Amino acid sequence: MSVRHYEWFCYNAGMKIYSWNVNGIRSVLNKGALQSFLMEHKPDVLCLQETKAEKAQVPVDFPEYYEYWYSADKKGYSGTAIFTKTQALSVVNGIPEEFVKLPLEDSYGNLNREGRIITVELENFYVVSVYTPNSKGDLSRLEIRSVWDDAFRTYMKHLDSIKPVIFCGDLNVAHQEDDLAQPKQNKGKHGFTTEERTGMDTLLEGNFTDTFRLFTQGNGHYSWWSNFGKSRERNVGWRIDYVLTSNRIAKKVAAANIHPDVIGSDHCPVSIEINV
Numbered sequence: 458m459s460v461r462h463y464e465w466f467c468y469n470a471g472m473k474i475y476s477w478n479v480n481g482i483r484s485v486l487n488k489g490a491l492q493s494f495l496m497e498h499k500p501d502v503l504c505l506q507e508t509k510a511e512k513a514q515v516p517v518d519f520p521e522y523y524e525y526w527y528s529a530d531k532k533g534y535s536g537t538a539i540f541t542k543t544q545a546l547s548v549v550n551g552i553p554e555e556f557v558k559l560p561l562e563d564s565y566g567n568l569n570r571e572g573r574i575i576t577v578e579l580e581n582f583y584v585v586s587v588y589t590p591n592s593k594g595d596l597s598r599l600e601i602r603s604v605w606d607d608a609f610r611t612y613m614k615h616l617d618s619i620k621p622v623i624f625c626g627d628l629n630v631a632h633q634e635d636d637l638a639q640p641k642q643n644k645g646k647h648g649f650t651t652e653e654r655t656g657m658d659t660l661l662e663g664n665f666t667d668t669f670r671l672f673t674q675g676n677g678h679y680s681w682w683s684n685f686g687k688s689r690e691r692n693v694g695w696r697i698d699y700v701l702t703s704n705r706i707a708k709k710v711a712a713a714n715i716h717p718d719v720i721g722s723d724h725c726p727v728s729i730e731i732n733v
Contacts, residue, residue: 471711471730471731471732471733472501472502472730472731472732472733473498473499473500473501473502473728473729473730474500474501474502474503474504474584474623474625474700474728474729474730474731475498475500475502475503475504475726475727475728476503476504476505476506476586476625476626476698476699476700476726476727476728477494477503477504477505477506477698477719477722477724477725477726477727478505478506478507478588478626478627478681478698478722478724479491479505479506479507479508479721479722479724480507480509480722480723480724481507481508481509481510481722482505482508482509482510482515482538483509483510483514483515484721484722485721485722486515486516486517488721490719490720490721490722491517491721492517494719494721494726495519498716498719498726498728500540500728501541501542501543502539502540502541502542502579502584503522503539503540503541504537504538504539504584504585504586504625504626505537505538505539505540505586506536506537506586506587506588506626506627507535507536507588507627508526508528508535508536508537508538508572509533509534509535509536510528510533510536511526511528511536512524512526512528512538519540521542522540522541522542523540523541523542523543523544523545524538524539524540525538525539525540525541525545525548525575525577526538526575527550527551527572527574527575528572529570529571529572529573530570530571530572531566531571534571534572535571535572535573535588536571536572536588537572537573537574537575537586537587537588537626538575538586539575539577539584539586541577541579541584543579543580545577545578545579546577546578546579546580547577547578548575548576548577548578549575549576550572550574550575550576551569551570551573551574552569552574552608552609552612553612556608556611556612556615557569557608558604558607558608558611559604559607559608560604561601561604561605561608562601563598563600563601564597565598568590568601568605571590572588573587573588573589573590574586574587574588574609576616578620581620581621581733582620582621582622582623582703582706582733583616583619583620583621583622583623583624584622584623584624584625585613585616585622585623585624585625585626586624586625586626587609587624587625587626587627587628588626588627589602589605589606589609589626589627589628589629589630590602590605590629591629591647591648592629592647592648592650592653593647594646594647596647596650599647599650599652599653602629602652602653602656603652603656606653606656606659606660609660610656610659610660610663613660613663613665614663614664617664617665617703621702621703621705621706622665622702622703623700623701623702623703623706623729623731624665624700624701625698625699625700625701625727626698626699627681627697627698627724628657628697628698628699629648629653629697630648630649630653630654630656630657630697631643631648631649631654631695631696631697632654632657632658632667632696633654634676635674635675635676636676636679636695636696636697637649637676637679637694637695637696638676638677638679638692638693638694638695639693648695648697660701661701664703664704664705665701665702665703665704666701666702666703666704666707666710667699667701668699668700668701668702668707668710668713668729669696669699669700669713669714669715669727671707671710671713672712672713673713677692678696678715679692679694679695679696679715679717680694680695680696680697680698680715680717680724680725680727681694681695681696681697681698681723681724681725682694682695682723683723684723689717689723692717696715698715698724698725698726698727699727700713700727700728700729702729702731706731709731709732709733710729710730710731710732711729711730711731711732712728712729712730713727713728713729713730714727714728714729715727716728
């Protein structure tokens with residue numbers, strides 16, 4: 458770490474870590490949404506999902522940040538990135554093969570080549586940006602989604618054995634009934650199946666904490682809304698974007714929030730402030 462970044466790191470004891478599924482980074486840039494968001498919120502670490510681009514395709518440079526990108530092999534699809542004000546000690550793209558027990562591949566493609574997870578190592582913890590595969594409306598990807606959940610959990614537990622982990626992103630599941638506006642109508646549908654919700658249970662039982670629920674209970678707090686039927690205006694949404702931490706640093710989380718006022722995507726950012 459350079460002297461400049463070391464001084465910055467020590468001065469800013471409370472780090473602001475944000476996650477945002479931008480549903481196309483070029484789109485939010487063209488709207489000016491990402492620029493205004495960075496100017497207002499000033500995250501120390503920003504995890505992005507569904508970038509749908511490679512770094513070379515994005516004309517804007519953010520000089521305050523080191524940028525780490527993991528794009529899908531398929532052009533204009535999926536993709537994750539992490540922008541951080543401190544340089545990473547290491548970067549890993551995808552889930553390393555030693556943590557994958559069954560093939561992460563189905564008729565749609567290989568999940569480990571879709572730019573779905575990027576890990577950066579910082580001084581005090583790992584930060585992971587993850588875009589969990591959608592099981593699809595016909596549940597045709599539910600089986601491979603379960604394989605992904607197992608591999609992802611194994612990888613997170615491995616990282617946690619080395620140093621604490623903060624992982625965030627679009628996990629494509631509403632965990633409890635309070636996490637979506639219409640639980641009865643959506644029970645058993647993609648994003649709210651027993652399998653997906655059980656996967657989230659198992660993840661939390663593996664020594665991780667859903668930070669938002671440390672501070673806020675009840676329904677009405679959502680991070681994604683359908684583009685149809687004025688769902689966002691009516692707040693008929695789902696909480697499928699999360700920031701989770703290792704249990705042993707959860708007590709250092711000073712705040713956890715959802716930011717529905719930030720527009721530009723069908724998702725809004727979620728964030729924590731953590732004392733490091």
